[in-house]
Amino acid sequence: MHIQTHSDVIDACRFCFMCRHLDTTGNVSFREADTPRGRALVLDRIRMNPQQLANPDFINAMYQSTLSAACRKHCVSHYDEAGLVLQARHDIVEQNLAPDAVSQLVQSIEQQFAPKLIGEGQDVLILSTHEDAFEHQFLHLTGKTVQMLHVNDTGKTPFVLGFWDQAKQMAQQITSLIKKSGCMTVVTNSPAAFDALKNDYPKWGIDWDGITIEHSSTYLARLVDAGKVTLSTNDQSVYYIDSDYLRNYNDIVTEPRQLLEQSGYQLKPFGTNPEESYALGEAAMVMDQLYPRLVELMLDRFKNMMDQAMDRIVTASPYTLRILRGAGIDVMSLEEALLASPANV
Amino acid sequence: MILQTDNYHFEMIHSELKWAVGEENVRTDDADKLGHSIDYYWVPELWHDRNCPPQPPQIIVTPESAQDVAKVMKIANNYKIPVTPWGGGSGSQGGALPIYGGISLDTKKLNKIIEIDEKSLTITAETGCNMQQLEWATEKAGYSTMHFPASIACATLGGFLAHRGTGVLSTKYGKIEDMVMSLEMVTPEGEVINTLPVPRHASGPDLTQMFLGSEGTLGVMTKVTLKIHPIPECRKFHAFLFKDMTTAMAAGAEIMTSRLRPAVIRLYDTPETAKLIKKVLGIDREGSYLVFGFDGPEAMVDLEMAKACEICQKQEPEDLGTEMGQIWWDNRYKFFYPPYMFHMPQAFGTLDTVATFANIENVYWAMKKVVAENFPQATFIGHFSHWYEWGCMLYARFIIDDPPNDPHEATALYNKIWDMAIRAAMANGGVINEHHGVGLKLGRMMPELYGNAFDILKRIKKVMDPNNIMNPGKMGFGA
Ligand SMILES: Cc1cc2nc3c(=O)[nH]c(=O)nc-3n(C[C@H](O)[C@H](O)[C@H](O)COP(=O)(O)OP(=O)(O)OC[C@H]3O[C@@H](n4cnc5c(N)ncnc54)[C@H](O)[C@@H]3O)c2cc1C
Ligand code: SF4
Numbered sequence: 159m160h161i162q163t164h165s166d167v168i169d170a171c172r173f174c175f176m177c178r179h180l181d182t183t184g185n186v187s188f189r190e191a192d193t194p195r196g197r198a199l200v201l202d203r204i205r206m207n208p209q210q211l212a213n214p215d216f217i218n219a220m221y222q223s224t225l226s227a228a229c230r231k232h233c234v235s236h237y238d239e240a241g242l243v244l245q246a247r248h249d250i251v252e253q254n255l256a257p258d259a260v261s262q263l264v265q266s267i268e269q270q271f272a273p274k275l276i277g278e279g280q281d282v283l284i285l286s287t288h289e290d291a292f293e294h295q296f297l298h299l300t301g302k303t304v305q306m307l308h309v310n311d312t313g314k315t316p317f318v319l320g321f322w323d324q325a326k327q328m329a330q331q332i333t334s335l336i337k338k339s340g341c342m343t344v345v346t347n348s349p350a351a352f353d354a355l356k357n358d359y360p361k362w363g364i365d366w367d368g369i370t371i372e373h374s375s376t377y378l379a380r381l382v383d384a385g386k387v388t389l390s391t392n393d394q395s396v397y398y399i400d401s402d403y404l405r406n407y408n409d410i411v412t413e414p415r416q417l418l419e420q421s422g423y424q425l426k427p428f429g430t431n432p433e434e435s436y437a438l439g440e441a442a443m444v445m446d447q448l449y450p451r452l453v454e455l456m457l458d459r460f461k462n463m464m465d466q467a468m469d470r471i472v473t474a475s476p477y478t479l480r481i482l483r484g485a486g487i488d489v490m491s492l493e494e495a496l497l498a499s500p501a502n503v
Numbered sequence: 504m505i506l507q508t509d510n511y512h513f514e515m516i517h518s519e520l521k522w523a524v525g526e527e528n529v530r531t532d533d534a535d536k537l538g539h540s541i542d543y544y545w546v547p548e549l550w551h552d553r554n555c556p557p558q559p560p561q562i563i564v565t566p567e568s569a570q571d572v573a574k575v576m577k578i579a580n581n582y583k584i585p586v587t588p589w590g591g592g593s594g595s596q597g598g599a600l601p602i603y604g605g606i607s608l609d610t611k612k613l614n615k616i617i618e619i620d621e622k623s624l625t626i627t628a629e630t631g632c633n634m635q636q637l638e639w640a641t642e643k644a645g646y647s648t649m650h651f652p653a654s655i656a657c658a659t660l661g662g663f664l665a666h667r668g669t670g671v672l673s674t675k676y677g678k679i680e681d682m683v684m685s686l687e688m689v690t691p692e693g694e695v696i697n698t699l700p701v702p703r704h705a706s707g708p709d710l711t712q713m714f715l716g717s718e719g720t721l722g723v724m725t726k727v728t729l730k731i732h733p734i735p736e737c738r739k740f741h742a743f744l745f746k747d748m749t750t751a752m753a754a755g756a757e758i759m760t761s762r763l764r765p766a767v768i769r770l771y772d773t774p775e776t777a778k779l780i781k782k783v784l785g786i787d788r789e790g791s792y793l794v795f796g797f798d799g800p801e802a803m804v805d806l807e808m809a810k811a812c813e814i815c816q817k818q819e820p821e822d823l824g825t826e827m828g829q830i831w832w833d834n835r836y837k838f839f840y841p842p843y844m845f846h847m848p849q850a851f852g853t854l855d856t857v858a859t860f861a862n863i864e865n866v867y868w869a870m871k872k873v874v875a876e877n878f879p880q881a882t883f884i885g886h887f888s889h890w891y892e893w894g895c896m897l898y899a900r901f902i903i904d905d906p907p908n909d910p911h912e913a914t915a916l917y918n919k920i921w922d923m924a925i926r927a928a929m930a931n932g933g934v935i936n937e938h939h940g941v942g943l944k945l946g947r948m949m950p951e952l953y954g955n956a957f958d959i960l961k962r963i964k965k966v967m968d969p970n971n972i973m974n975p976g977k978m979g980f981g982a
Contacts, residue, residue, distance in 0.1 A: 170841035173541070173548050175593045175657030179635045188565055188611040189530070190538025190592060199541065199551065200534050206554045219534035234840040430639035 159208060160249045161201050164242040168205060171198035171239055177229035182435045183222050186455035191219040194229050194239040201246055212255055220246045221260065222449060224442045225318060226435035227406035240441070247320030256320060263444055264321045270310045271328055273335055279303030283341035285355070287311065287348045287476070305339050307332070312354040315443040326362050329354070333364050347374040347493060349403035349475055350443060357407065373404065375474060375492060379413040382420055389496060392422035394470065396495065399428060401475035402441040414474050414492055421496050428471070429463035436460055440477040457485050506561045506584055506605050513561070516582060520564055520606075523574035528612070530563045539563055539589055539607045544597035544944060545852060546914055552847050553910040558600070560587065560607035567612045569687055569695045569725040576723070577693035579606055579972050586691075587974045588719035590631065590659030594666060595853060596942025598718045602976050610661050613725055619644050625684055627728045630661030646731040649676035653839045664724050666940035667716040669896075671835055673889045674759075675766040675798070676732065678938065680715045687726035688714055691968040695725070713963070718940055719974040721967045738766065738798035739808055740828030743820040744790040748772045749864065750818040751791040752887070756860045757814045758795065759890050763807050768795040768890045769831070772867070775884040783838050784830055790821070794831045850906035850917055854885075854924050855936035859894035862932030863887070867897055869927040874901050878920055889937060896937035899924075921945070941978045949979030 161168065171194045178184060184192040191200065200219055204211045211217075220243055227240040250256055281302040287309055313328035332355075336344055346352050352373040360366070381387040398418060404410040415425055429436060438456045439445025446453045460482075471489040473479050482489040507513060508531075521529045536559035541547040551557065566572045579586045585605030592599050601607045613631035620626070624646065628637055634648075635656045641648050651670040652658065662668065664686070669678040676682070686698045698711040714721060745751035751770050758765060771780055776792040786792065795811055797804045816822075837843055845851040858866045867885060874883045878901070885899035901920055907913045925935050925948055935945055935952060950957045957979070964971075964980050975982045 169847070172551070173543070173846065174841055174844075175543065175591065175654065176836070176840050177656065178591070179633045179656045188609065188614075189532070189535045190609075191532065191534035193538070196534065196538040199537050202551070203537065213533055215533040215535075218532075234837050235842060237841070430636070430643045 159205070159211075160245040160252075161205060161242065164238060164245050165205070167237045167239055167242040168198050168202050170235070170237045171195055171242075172202045174198075176234075177232045180228040180232050180434055182224040182226040182228065182437075182439065182456065183452060185434070186452060186459055187222070191215075192222055194237075197223065197243060197246075198239070201242065204246075211249060211253060214257075217250055217255060217257065220250065221257065221319075222452065224402075224435070224439040224445055226402045226437060226439075226441050228402070228433060228435040231406045232433055244318065244320070247318070248322055249320075251320035251322070259448060260319050263447060264316045264319055264324060267311050267315055268324055268328075271331075273307060273309040273332055275335055275339055276306040276308065277304060279305045280340050281343065283307055283336060283339045283344045285309065285312075285336075285344055285346040285348070285351055287346070287351050305341055307335060307339070307344075309351075312351045314350045314354040314358070317354070317358060318441070318443050325358070329359050329362055329364060333359065336369065337367070342368060343370045343372065343377075345372050345374050345377045347474070347476070347491075349373060349401040349408075350440070350477070353403040353407050373408070373410060373413075373474075375404070375414040375417060376410060378496070379417055382417065389417065389421040393424070394422075395424040395426050396470050396472045396490075397426050397428040399436050399471055399473040399475070399478060401473065401478065402435050402437045404474055406435070407441070417492070417496060418472060423472075423495065426465075426469065436463065437473075437475055437478045438481045440475045443477070446481060453481060457481065461485075461487075508561050516578065516584065517562060519578050520562065520575065523578060524564060524566050524571045528565045528567065528571070530565070531561070532563075535563055536560060539592065539599075539601065539609070542592040542597060542599045543595045544600070544942070545595075545850060546917065546944075547597065547600060548847065549850070549906075549910055549913055549917075553908075553913075555910055558602060558604075560601035561604050563589075563607045563609055565609045565612045569613075569689055572608070572613075572689040572723050572725055573693040573695050575606065575608060576689055576691055580692055580970055583970050583972060585975050586972050588661070588665070588723050590662035590665070591633065591654070591657045593654045593657040594662060594940060594942060596666075596940045596944040598666065598940055598942030598974070598977055599662075600943060602943060603982060605972075608723060610659060610723070610725075613661075616640055617726070619646070619731070624731050624733075625728050626731050627726065628660060629726050630659060630664060630724045632660045634658050634660055634663065641731055642734070645734065647734055648682070648729060649732050650679060650682060650729075651835075653836050655836075660727060660729075661724050664715055664727060665718045667938060669889055669938040672766040672798075674768055674891070675764055678889070680712065682729045683711060683715065684728040684730065686711050686714055686724055686728075688722045688724050690722045691970070691973045700728070716940070718942060718978055720964060720978050720980055722973060735798040735800075737801045737804055738796060738832075739804050739825060740794060740796040740832050741808060741812060741825050742792065742794040742823040742828035742831060743815050744776075744788050744792055744823055745818055745820040746790055748791045748867075750820070751793045752864055754815045754818050754820070755793060755795075755887065755890060755895070757817075758811050759892055759895075760860070761810070761814065762892070763811055763814075764797070765795045765807070765811065765890070766798045768793070768895075769886060769888055771886040772884060774882070775886050778884055779838060779843075783843050784827075784834055786823070786827060786830075788821075792823075793820070794828045796828065796832060845900075845902055848905065850903040850913060852901055852917065852921060853939060854899040854901065854921070854928070855896065855939045856899065856925075856928040856933040857889075857894065857896045857937035858928075858931070858933045861894075863894055863897060865931040866928045866933040867899065869931045870897075870899055870924045873923050873927040874920065877923055878903070878916075880905070881920060897933070922948075926951075943977055946977055946979035
């Protein structure tokens with residue numbers, strides 16, 4: 159079984175309680191099963207009794223995880239509990255045990271998968287998984303020539319749902335288009351897409367041949383530092399909500415904040431602590447489609463964490479932005495926040 | 504009544520509970536039941552590790568208010584179904600294990616912070632609050648509970664109340680029972696009651712203190728008012744390495760009996776200094792490591808710190824300075840994370856005991872002797888964690904690297920070590936225990952500990968819980 163690759167994590171987490179306060183699902187479901195300990199206990203049972211993988215309650219516990227990796231980041235030894243859950247989902251899919259809703263979602267992503275290159279610029283390839291490609295406008299400020307690659311998914315969603323073969327096929331198609339573009343820098347403002355290209359693809363044997371993969375926040379931060387982009391001043395105060403994929407998977411914590419500060423925003427700490435994930439299930443990619451009730455509860459928790467006289471919220475995660483906006487919360491994407499600063503409007 | 508799940512009567516009770524507290528709050532999910540069958544007690548962990556069948560509850564209920572709890576209690580009392588409160592499940596004594604099945608009453612949805620009273624410096628909160636989340640919220644308001652147990656991230660406020668828990672700064676700020684102003688409690692018969700609003704009074708015996716430490720056997724604590732504190736201007740630490748535990752103990756005791764007011768003192772015996780202080784803090788020295796800290800206005804802290812250092816210097820220890828003290832504070836929770844914490848396949852137990860300064864060293868040596876003489880396969884280490892004007896707590900541990908593979912044999916050996924070590928402690932004036940509680944693990948010792956006074960406790964239990972539905976099998980009350 160694939161979970162055996164993470165046996166050290168099962169051994170460490172199954173009797174450990176030390177990060178349960180940061181489990182994004184556990185903090186709203188209040189189930190013991192929705193903590194790293196709870197999931198490791200389940201997987202330990204399965205490790206000892208493989209037939210128990212078919213237990214629908216055990217399968218559900220694996221899919222309910224937001225994979226936010228806040229626990230992994232907190233853990234003194236950084237045991238890869240999120241990685242363990244991914245392996246478990248892989249096992250579930252390989253044994254044809256995936257819930258129907260999960261299989262159908264992956265099917266529809268595959269059906270809509272039609273990546274296409276637009277433009278001819280040779281400096282930078284902008285990879286966009288959603289409509290608003292604000293980086294494009296930033297790049298005009300720098301005089302770079304760009305090409306766009308539109309995709310509905312980088313393979314990240316099938317991957318986190320356990321459909322690794324499908325994910326790898328999508329990755330190969332995207333990689334060949336990127337290479338065909340001739341650009342040696344790929345920038346995306348989707349943290350999930352960034353993580354897929356940066357971390358997942360190389361694990362699947364993809365060699366970038368010197369191509370650099372960047373998230374728009376680090377890319378812009380470099381341009382600003384090099385004096386190529388000037389961000390103007392702004393005196394609003396805002397709360398920055400970290401993306402799980404940026405903070406917990408790639409340690410990108412300072413750059414988005416630095417950009418906002420350089421743009422004149424005063425940053426206020428959101429909630430009561432800097433460790434919890436407030437991204438509302440971003441790393442699970444389709445949490446809102448598979449577990450709408452849990453996302454509703456996460457939103458309730460988010461609202462409880464908001465200060466009374468709330469200033470605006472900024473997030474680098476398009477997923478989190480969509481969920482917050484859908485709930486009527488005043489929120490801007492990182493790019494909107496930076497473009498809204500007077501000199502760039 | 505032992506509840507069977509495969510019959511229509513179970514379905515009736517299941518439905519009744521759902522009507523009472525809502526569908527979402529009644530669960531029979533196998534994954535969740537597995538989580539509720541293992542707490543931080545080594546024996547259920549061993550049971551799981553050896554692939555023995557789990558002993559889960561039949562139903563998990565997550566009430567959202569004291570009224571919900573009352574409804575659940577009434578149903579359970581009507582059918583005489585066991586109810587075992589479950590907070591974070593981080594208790595080390597098996598207290599939250601539903602050993603007779605029935606309902607696991609998970610308190611985590613009782614998580615509202617009701618009020619911070621800035622005039623009196625108190626906070627009122629529901630007992631299912633995760634302690635770290637509660638502390639963060641208190642800090643955001645500019646205060647602190649000053650309750651910093653190593654399990655702050657995983658245990659609930661109610662769990663600490665139920666076990667009379669303690670935190671690192673207990674020497675100045677007290678154990679949880681010193682922090683409590685008043686309690687709301689749901690009795691086993693489903694009545695919501697409140698204790699008096701202040702902890703100091705002359706209105707008869709104190710009900711608050713009677714419920715604290717009752718480990719879910721007398722009812723469910725649902726709400727509490729706690730003292731809170733301003734964030735101190737500074738907090739400073741200092742560490743020394745003594746040639747042995749006895750000289751270090753003399754220094755620690757003198758700091759306390761001279762009535763200085765450290766927030767924390769911690770003293771590690773020589774084997775633990777060699778084993779854990781080296782592994783976790785990287786201080787690789789022979790001797791007995793002692794650290795203390797003071798907090799408050801800087802001028803006062805500096806003065807008390809200087810006095811405490813003066814006391815220590817009399818024993819001619821090696822002065823490790825402030826940095827080696829600060830490093831301990833910064834890493835105080837690291838000891839409890841894998842791989843620093845003892846873990847399977849090791850067998851280990853914390854022989855938590857408390858005694859006066861006159862007795863505490865005798866307790867240590869008596870336990871150590873009994874373990875060494877009877878269980879040569881076990882290592883015995885210890886540190887002295889929580890200090891009072893009159894004595895301190897011994898956090899002794901035994902560790903067996905390679906316990907028997909057979910779970911029955913391993914459990915029998917484990918129980919035997921506990922029996923002998925705890926009896927040795929009690930014979931030397933030790934009390935089991937200071938903050939971990941009794942639970943399933945030590946229930947059998949209660950009549951010995953209390954003598955004929957235990958009958959009074961049993962009678963209180965009988966009056967409060969005539970059908971014995973609350974956490975049966977724990978605290979020595981029987982099933
Ligand atoms: C890594 C680690 C470190 C630890 N360090 C410390 C420490 O520094 N200090 C310390 O004191 N303890 C420590 N402990 C032990 C443990 O955290 C405490 O005993 C804690 O009080 C248990 O709280 P819980 O919410 O997990 O309770 P549980 O384990 O769920 O329950 C404990 C007992 O309390 C009862 N109970 C729970 N909630 C209620 C309620 N609302 N009303 C009535 N009864 C209730 C249960 O039935 C059970 O008998 C540690 C444990 C771990 C795992
Ligand atoms: S991730 Fe680390 S802290 Fe969390 S349960 Fe696992 S070992 Fe413990």
